[in-house]
Amino acid sequence: MAQEKTFAQIESRYFWLLAALGALVVGAGLYSAYFMESHGHVVTGMNNHVVWGMPHVFAIFMIVAASGVLNVASVGSVFGKHVYKARAPLAGLLSIALLAGGLTVLMLDLGRPDRIIVALTNYNPTSMFAWNALLYSGLFTTVALYLWTLMEKRMNPWSKPMGFVVFGWRIILTTGTGLIFAFLVARQAYASAILPPMFIVLSFAWGLAVFLIVQSAMFSWNELKLNPAIQQRMKNLLGVFIVGSLYLVAAYHLTNLYFARESAFEHFILVSGGIYPALFWGGYVVVGSALPLLLIFTPGMGKGIHVLAASLLTLAGAFALLYVFIIGGEAFPLDIFPGYQVISSSFGDGQVASYAPSLPEIVLGTGGLAIAFMITIAGVRALNFLPHDDPKAVHQD
Amino acid sequence: MSDINHGRRQFLAQGSALAAGIAIAPGMLLFDFAHARPAGVPASSAVRWGMLIDTTQCESGCDACVTACRKENGWPEPKTAQDVQWIRKVEIKQISTGKQINLPMMCQHCAEPPCVDVCPTAASFKRADGIVLVDKHRCIGCRYCMMACPYQARSFVHEPVVDHSSEMPRGQGTVESCTLCVDRVDRGEQPACVESCAKEGHKALVFGDLNNPNSEISQRIRSVASIKLREDLGLDTAFSFVGL
Numbered sequence: 001m002a003q004e005k006t007f008a009q010i011e012s013r014y015f016w017l018l019a020a021l022g023a024l025v026v027g028a029g030l031y032s033a034y035f036m037e038s039h040g041h042v043v044t045g046m047n048n049h050v051v052w053g054m055p056h057v058f059a060i061f062m063i064v065a066a067s068g069v070l071n072v073a074s075v076g077s078v079f080g081k082h083v084y085k086a087r088a089p090l091a092g093l094l095s096i097a098l099l100a101g102g103l104t105v106l107m108l109d110l111g112r113p114d115r116i117i118v119a120l121t122n123y124n125p126t127s128m129f130a131w132n133a134l135l136y137s138g139l140f141t142t143v144a145l146y147l148w149t150l151m152e153k154r155m156n157p158w159s160k161p162m163g164f165v166v167f168g169w170r171i172i173l174t175t176g177t178g179l180i181f182a183f184l185v186a187r188q189a190y191a192s193a194i195l196p197p198m199f200i201v202l203s204f205a206w207g208l209a210v211f212l213i214v215q216s217a218m219f220s221w222n223e224l225k226l227n228p229a230i231q232q233r234m235k236n237l238l239g240v241f242i243v244g245s246l247y248l249v250a251a252y253h254l255t256n257l258y259f260a261r262e263s264a265f266e267h268f269i270l271v272s273g274g275i276y277p278a279l280f281w282g283g284y285v286v287v288g289s290a291l292p293l294l295l296i297f298t299p300g301m302g303k304g305i306h307v308l309a310a311s312l313l314t315l316a317g318a319f320a321l322l323y324v325f326i327i328g329g330e331a332f333p334l335d336i337f338p339g340y341q342v343i344s345s346s347f348g349d350g351q352v353a354s355y356a357p358s359l360p361e362i363v364l365g366t367g368g369l370a371i372a373f374m375i376t377i378a379g380v381r382a383l384n385f386l387p388h389d390d391p392k393a394v395h396q397d
Numbered sequence: 398m399s400d401i402n403h404g405r406r407q408f409l410a411q412g413s414a415l416a417a418g419i420a421i422a423p424g425m426l427l428f429d430f431a432h433a434r435p436a437g438v439p440a441s442s443a444v445r446w447g448m449l450i451d452t453t454q455c456e457s458g459c460d461a462c463v464t465a466c467r468k469e470n471g472w473p474e475p476k477t478a479q480d481v482q483w484i485r486k487v488e489i490k491q492i493s494t495g496k497q498i499n500l501p502m503m504c505q506h507c508a509e510p511p512c513v514d515v516c517p518t519a520a521s522f523k524r525a526d527g528i529v530l531v532d533k534h535r536c537i538g539c540r541y542c543m544m545a546c547p548y549q550a551r552s553f554v555h556e557p558v559v560d561h562s563s564e565m566p567r568g569q570g571t572v573e574s575c576t577l578c579v580d581r582v583d584r585g586e587q588p589a590c591v592e593s594c595a596k597e598g599h600k601a602l603v604f605g606d607l608n609n610p611n612s613e614i615s616q617r618i619r620s621v622a623s624i625k626l627r628e629d630l631g632l633d634t635a636f637s638f639v640g641l
Contacts, residue, residue, distance in 0.1 A: 039557075110539055124516055
């Protein structure tokens with residue numbers, strides 16, 4: 001019977017306390033957006049050189065993770081693994097929650113968020129942003145339909161085809177996220193065809209890390225214990241995704257290093273750029289990849305607490321990598337005059353742009369995370385999203 | 398007699414030439430300079446506006462073009478990296494030779510503008526005559542165009558705007574850049590920077606129709622070696638530089 005208990009039934013007080021905390025952070029985020037809109041972006045650390053700051057780091061993290069968390073559902077519906085199928089509803093809910101949080105941050109960081117209707121009614125087919133608007137709304141729709149096929153018994157036969165649709169859609173969506181940068185022809189950090197596959201593999205790791213954290217919290221609140229065999233498989237999968245991410249990030253930098261025109265940029269990002277190499281090596285490589293791999297694969301480790309720590313560190317690494325990729329990529333000066341050195345310019349030509357994240361930006365981004373959190377806890381309370389494991393199913397896969 | 402006749406013939410010939418010159422020249426001048434478009438007539442792709450920047454004539458320390466642009470378009474004197482700059486003076490040094498060069502930098506009005514490609518709402522657009530503009534009523538302030546521009550030509554309005562020029566309205570939260578003084582061009586005038594440079598006696602900036610083989614800019618481009626910035630990107634900018 002313990003298996004049948006839901007989060008809602010356990011402790012109503014928990015829910016309202018968590019909801020109140022979440023609402024507080026969402027409120028702070030919304031106030032930050034209002035503050036930024038009424039004063040202008042002058043109150044942020046962003047400027048004419050680093051035009052996308054912390055809000056984009058948060059938003060892109062959430063959008064990429066929203067796609068990646070669906071991997072759990074795909075392994076179930078597309079590849080027919082029962083253990084993952086039981087987790088598909090929770091993965092779907094997390095995807096919708098993260099996407100909603102990410103898009104809210106992205107929208108509220110616009111210079112004119114009041115003109116969102118303009119964005120919806122004027123469509124430029126050559127813009128990756130415009131395509132992404134379609135891909136995002138499509139993901140909401142397909143995941144909602146997928147959840148319906150999973151949770152409504154009569155619709156169950158449709159869950160496999162819908163699983164395929166969602167699988168295809170999210171791969172295209174993350175390709176689109178990578179292409180936002182890959183299409184930037186003149187920036188040394190971007191304009192690379194490896195970015196879409198890199199974002200797809202990063203999404204696998206980040207999405208699964210988010211899933212494992214939420215699953216761990218839900219099981220602990222419900223006083224349930226995760227089957228060690230399931231734990232083992234999921235943590236191994238996270239390990240594989242972390243290694244895959246490292247491989248693609250390495251391939252991106254190695255190809256850049258081979259091109260003479262990119263060597264100054266790579267030197268900046270990997271060696272001389274101050275905060276950026278520190279975050280890349282310390283944040284992404286050591287804290288966000290090496291430590292989680294140790295926690296997962298060291299003999300004697302890989303238990304619940306280790307996997308939770310590995311997942312949290314993976315997310316810390318995700319933020320570090322995105323900070324380096326987005327802000328470091330913008331901070332490095334454009335090569336407008338190849339063969340020349342800039343002696344003076346009133347607009348910072350030839351100089352590394354400075355950027356210091358401001359409080360409103362961080363609070364807005366955190367507000368987005370809180371939106372994802374609120375949707376998750378409300379969904380879990382209202383509907384049966386808790387994974388129900390059939391002990392026999394573990395051995396069927 | 399023959400001498401007198403010769404002189405008279407010469408007089409008649411010269412007089413006729415002079416009369417013809419007086420009669421035709423204004424027409425020719427009008428043909429060359431009067432590009433004013435009547436209201437309601439759309440910009441035409443028969444024209445492509447462009448600029449030739451002769452860096453050998455661009456004086457170090459002179460910022461007449463920048464001041465003229467600010468005055469014309471009503472953007473304040475920049476103090477921080479958050480302030481807008483539609484045009485800026487840049488001093489560069491050739492790494493191999495040490496040769497120093499001064500030049501003004503602004504939107505290069507590409508034939509294949511990346512800013513127009515990436516703009517989700519089509520607020521960034523290119524007129525038929527090649528001038529790249531931002532529709533300030535359509536711009537949502539996503540700054541994707543600023544990420545895409547290879548020339549760092551665009552600025553984001555980070556603060557509420559207090560002093561508008563009546564001819565060039567600006568707005569907080571939107572992106573802006575050099576318009577080639579589109580309103581002046583439509584009236585048949587030169588951009589403010591070009592005019593001010595000529596007033597200073599430098600004449601480093603030549604503005605005109607790249608599609609007209611007889612325009613001064615076309616003739617100069619044909620006769621003097623010039624390059625476009627980041628030609629490798631294949632954007633076919635409307636700006637060329639002499640002395641780079």
